[in-house]
Amino acid sequence: MFDLPAAWELPINVVFLMATGFIAFHGIRYRDADGNPDTVRLFFGCIAAMFFLRVLLVDVLGMNIF
Numbered sequence: 001m002f003d004l005p006a007a008w009e010l011p012i013n014v015v016f017l018m019a020t021g022f023i024a025f026h027g028i029r030y031r032d033a034d035g036n037p038d039t040v041r042l043f044f045g046c047i048a049a050m051f052f053l054r055v056l057l058v059d060v061l062g063m064n065i066f
Contacts, residue, residue: 024049
């Protein structure tokens, strides 16, 4: 998509992993004052976790899943 040098691929992936990891952790672990999970945050946290795992396994670790 972008014409970036190969040396930039790993740092960009690491920044993406940190951002999606934080979003996933916050979305999955969030509770309101009564201790109930918020459905929307839980949903988007799970989506972020899927993106996190995909980038980690395929782009960083080089595992071909499909």
